[in-house]
Amino acid sequence: MAERSPVPLLQLAGLARHFGGVFALNGVDLAVERGEIHALIGPNGAGKTTLIHHISGAMRPDVGSVRFDGADITRLAMHTRVARGLARSYQITNVFARLTVFDNIALAVEARHGRRDEAQAVLERIGLAGAANVAAGALSHGEQRQLEVGLALATAPRLLLLDEPLAGMGPEESERMIELLDHLGRDMTLLLVEHDMDAVFRLADRVSVLVAGKVIATGLPDEVRADPEVRRAYLGDVE
Amino acid sequence: MSFYVESRRRRYAAAVVLAGLVAFPLLAQALDQGFYVSLMSRVLIYALAATSLNLVLGFGGMVSFGHAAFVGLGAYTVVLLTSAGVVSAWVAWPAAVAVSALAALFVGAVSLRTRGVYFIMITLAFAQMLYYLVVSLKTWGGDDGLPLAARNVVGAGIDLKDDANFYYAVLACLVAALLLVGRLIHSRFGRVIQGIRENETRMEAIGYPVFGYKLACFVIGGALAGLAGALLVNQTGLALPNQLFWTQSGMLLVMVVLGGVGSLYGGALGAAALLILEEVLAGYTIHWQLGVGAVLLAVVFLAPHGLAGLATVMARRRHG
Amino acid sequence: MTQLILEQALNGLQFGLMLFLLAAGLTLVFGIMDMINLAHGSLYMVGAYIAASVAEQSGSFVLAVIVAIGATAIIGALLELAVLRRLYRRDHLSQVLATFALILISNEAVRMVWGDQPVMLAMPEALSGPVEIGGFMYPAYRLLIVVVGVAAAAALYLLVARTRLGMWVRAGASNREMAQAMGVDVQRLFTLVFAIGAALCALAGALLGPLLAVQVGMGESILILAFVVIVIGGIGSVRGALVGSLIVGIADTLGRALLPTLLREVVPLEIAASLGPALASILIYLLMAAILFWRPEGLFPARA
Numbered sequence: 001m002a003e004r005s006p007v008p009l010l011q012l013a014g015l016a017r018h019f020g021g022v023f024a025l026n027g028v029d030l031a032v033e034r035g036e037i038h039a040l041i042g043p044n045g046a047g048k049t050t051l052i053h054h055i056s057g058a059m060r061p062d063v064g065s066v067r068f069d070g071a072d073i074t075r076l077a078m079h080t081r082v083a084r085g086l087a088r089s090y091q092i093t094n095v096f097a098r099l100t101v102f103d104n105i106a107l108a109v110e111a112r113h114g115r116r117d118e119a120q121a122v123l124e125r126i127g128l129a130g131a132a133n134v135a136a137g138a139l140s141h142g143e144q145r146q147l148e149v150g151l152a153l154a155t156a157p158r159l160l161l162l163d164e165p166l167a168g169m170g171p172e173e174s175e176r177m178i179e180l181l182d183h184l185g186r187d188m189t190l191l192l193v194e195h196d197m198d199a200v201f202r203l204a205d206r207v208s209v210l211v212a213g214k215v216i217a218t219g220l221p222d223e224v225r226a227d228p229e230v231r232r233a234y235l236g237d238v239e
Numbered sequence: 240m241s242f243y244v245e246s247r248r249r250r251y252a253a254a255v256v257l258a259g260l261v262a263f264p265l266l267a268q269a270l271d272q273g274f275y276v277s278l279m280s281r282v283l284i285y286a287l288a289a290t291s292l293n294l295v296l297g298f299g300g301m302v303s304f305g306h307a308a309f310v311g312l313g314a315y316t317v318v319l320l321t322s323a324g325v326v327s328a329w330v331a332w333p334a335a336v337a338v339s340a341l342a343a344l345f346v347g348a349v350s351l352r353t354r355g356v357y358f359i360m361i362t363l364a365f366a367q368m369l370y371y372l373v374v375s376l377k378t379w380g381g382d383d384g385l386p387l388a389a390r391n392v393v394g395a396g397i398d399l400k401d402d403a404n405f406y407y408a409v410l411a412c413l414v415a416a417l418l419l420v421g422r423l424i425h426s427r428f429g430r431v432i433q434g435i436r437e438n439e440t441r442m443e444a445i446g447y448p449v450f451g452y453k454l455a456c457f458v459i460g461g462a463l464a465g466l467a468g469a470l471l472v473n474q475t476g477l478a479l480p481n482q483l484f485w486t487q488s489g490m491l492l493v494m495v496v497l498g499g500v501g502s503l504y505g506g507a508l509g510a511a512a513l514l515i516l517e518e519v520l521a522g523y524t525i526h527w528q529l530g531v532g533a534v535l536l537a538v539v540f541l542a543p544h545g546l547a548g549l550a551t552v553m554a555r556r557r558h559g
Numbered sequence: 560m561t562q563l564i565l566e567q568a569l570n571g572l573q574f575g576l577m578l579f580l581l582a583a584g585l586t587l588v589f590g591i592m593d594m595i596n597l598a599h600g601s602l603y604m605v606g607a608y609i610a611a612s613v614a615e616q617s618g619s620f621v622l623a624v625i626v627a628i629g630a631t632a633i634i635g636a637l638l639e640l641a642v643l644r645r646l647y648r649r650d651h652l653s654q655v656l657a658t659f660a661l662i663l664i665s666n667e668a669v670r671m672v673w674g675d676q677p678v679m680l681a682m683p684e685a686l687s688g689p690v691e692i693g694g695f696m697y698p699a700y701r702l703l704i705v706v707v708g709v710a711a712a713a714a715l716y717l718l719v720a721r722t723r724l725g726m727w728v729r730a731g732a733s734n735r736e737m738a739q740a741m742g743v744d745v746q747r748l749f750t751l752v753f754a755i756g757a758a759l760c761a762l763a764g765a766l767l768g769p770l771l772a773v774q775v776g777m778g779e780s781i782l783i784l785a786f787v788v789i790v791i792g793g794i795g796s797v798r799g800a801l802v803g804s805l806i807v808g809i810a811d812t813l814g815r816a817l818l819p820t821l822l823r824e825v826v827p828l829e830i831a832a833s834l835g836p837a838l839a840s841i842l843i844y845l846l847m848a849a850i851l852f853w854r855p856e857g858l859f860p861a862r863a
Contacts, residue, residue: 082446087445097437099437107442111445155446356589360786367783375839376833500652528666529668532661
């Protein structure tokens with residue numbers, strides 16, 4: 001007898017949200033399986049960041065539900081979701097500029113009542129151990145993006161929501177970040193919003209495409225790449 | 240990294256000031272200037288009130304425009320208890336702290352659901368509400384206020400009616416409050432509160448229950464303000480509704496900013512500076528409030544980090 | 560009894576409309592410049608004082624109102640150019656403190672010119688008697704205030720909803736950066752909005768002068784009510800300011816008139832005698848708290 005497949009770690013059902021007459025999210029259905037790296041792509045204005053806001057708890061939908069590990073978290077406060085293992089990073093770097101890199105991570109560690117010195121391990125993982133005593137505001141853009149991921153990582157999440165982690169990065173920095181994400185993906189589930197197609201198709205186990213507030217396709221990267229509707233809506237005539 | 244002068248130098252300076260404050264009444268009485276002891280008590284009481292606001296505003300980042308209401312409530316609590324026969328300071332003063340803390344809990348729970356400009360105006364409105372409540376209850380003296388029959392009793396043979404004894408009681412409370420606030424700031428709670436002030440969204444996103452922490456900070460500030468109120472009514476002998484009017488809250492804000500927002504002694508420094516400035520100006524002209532207004536404008540535009548900030552800038556220049 | 564209620568309702572309408580004159584200017588300044596201006600009440604006070612002086616010198620109430628409006632508008636514009644425009648980029652705390660300093664300075668300045676005692680602003684002779692409306696007598700002067708208030712509200716509505724200036728104001732209130740990017744002359748717009756706000760304050764001050772005392776500090780009490788109005792109505796929204804001021808004006812007036820009497824039906828006399836006025840005076844604040852609990856951004860928030 002086949003085993004029942006486990007419940008998806010994250011399940012969005014019929015999520016809709018409008019702002020003054022415009023539907024930013026128009027009935028989003030999405031399932032992220034345990035242990036996978038799931039990429040979310042789509043044209044600008046499709047609603048990707050809004051969707052991240054709804055998963056992380058910064059916003060509440062008008063209708064629909066968000067389920068995390070089987071439990072309904074649609075109305076839960078943000079910090080409660082973090083405590084359950086759902087953390088996010090921001091598209092526009094949002095670190096504590098006046099604190100040192102170490103203090104930044106330590107804050108996040110202390111939030112889950114961990115010990116401050118656990119921050120060292122996190123710093124090593126994201127490759128910023130050498131900059132521990134530098135003020136976060138003094139880091140280079142790429143290093144700040146690494147810290148950005150590190151802050152979310154320090155909360156010991158089961159699902160990491162990453163909003164365009166590669167934003168504004170040059171080729172070398174991008175390469176480092178892609179490697180980092182690849183490593184992280186082995187220990188936890190990642191939902192990755194990205195524009196960088198190279199990174200997406202290298203990292204992702206599965207890809208979903210969000211257009212005008214709806215998911216129009218979900219599946220293996222090659223399937224999605226070949227899907228005619230996706231090509232029409234998003235990839236254009238890219239071969 | 241704190242903006243202000245490094246800790247060691249500041250601690251040394253604080254110790255010197257404390258020694259001076261302890262010696263002050265003895266000095267004043269020796270020079271037959273006993274009146275000044277009463278004046279200094281008033282300065283120290285406002286230093287306590289301003290420190291309580293500094294916790295909320297300077298460290299917590301919450302621009303609370305209704306703080307004077309918590310001071311006033313503390314004052315009224317003490318008068319009402321004393322006239323009901325409860326004259327012991329050991330009961331009346333903690334009661335004042337508790338009442339103000341409760342009021343701060345109510346005001347904070349509603350106000351902290353809002354942000355920015357709304358928050359400022361709502362704390363303002365609630366404080367004004369408490370003012371109108373106190374003023375319109377005729378049994379509480381209305382406009383004329385309620386007099387305090389006699390200063391509270393501490394026992395152990397110490398009579399607070401003696402101005403010097405009362406001064407030391409006030410000084411003890413101020414020192415205790417500064418120690419408490421200092422410990423809080425350097426604790427995990429203090430780190431969280433300052434993190435919230437820096438970047439509230441991110442604090443929530445890394446898992447801190449931001450609302451709870453802000454409310455706790457707000458309530459602790461309100462509680463200390465209640466203590467200041469208890470001391471104030473003992474000093475003046477009269478609880479007045481005017482003490483809750485919003486412009487009084489404005490004056491407290493002025494003190495905190497004058498002294499240096501977010502520096503531990505900022506509230507105390509600012510209170511001393513403002514009260515001394517008022518005394519000096521009042522000696523020259525009845526229109527001294529104009530002078531205060533002008534100085535305040537100057538501080539806002541020229542020295543936004545207040546006196547503590549100026550000290551830091553000067554220290555940096557001297558030591559390179 | 561119905562006559563009492565009608566009369567108080569009209570009083571509430573009258574008070575609400577005057578509150579609207581203050582609140583409208585305040586909410587626009589907030590909405591467009593994102594600035595807290597505590598000195599708004601001082602403009603109201605200055606308007607009342609100027610009107611009182613002109614009325615005394617010239618004997619003409621109408622002239623007094625006109626001069627007060629004009630002079631205060633100029634003072635407002637000067638204030639904006641000299642001090643306030645340096646505050647737009649600053650944080651709210653700095654704005655609070657600087658405008659609080661302006662209150663201190665203006666209070667003393669008024670004291671220096673007019674002295675400590677309240678001054679008299681006489682009600683115009685022709686309107687000091689009662690008029691008959693719908694079967695009962697109502698003070699003619701208060702009726703005038705209602706008429707002027709409605710006219711001012713209508714004029715402001717036309718200005719905001721139907722003119723180009725109004726369009727810029729609405730654009731600026733909902734999104735300042737976008738308005739700037741679209742080429743609106745922001746500096747001039749700000750000064751103009753401020754002057755209009757000051758003019759409205761002066762009108763309210765001059766009209767209320769004969770009813771309330773013209774004295775130093777009169778601005779501080781009414782300012783808080785204006786804040787309550789804006790918080791209820793929603794920052795940046797003139798419509799919200801109108802709805803909010805009517806709610807506050809009528810609730811406050813009716814509450815003070817009726818609550819003590821109503822309470823006596825329910826609780827013993829001694830308690831009602833002290834509780835009644837107390838409850839009446841905090842009624843609008845409780846109302847504000849209730850509305851905020853349900854809608855933290857007010858009834859008609861202009862900001863996106």
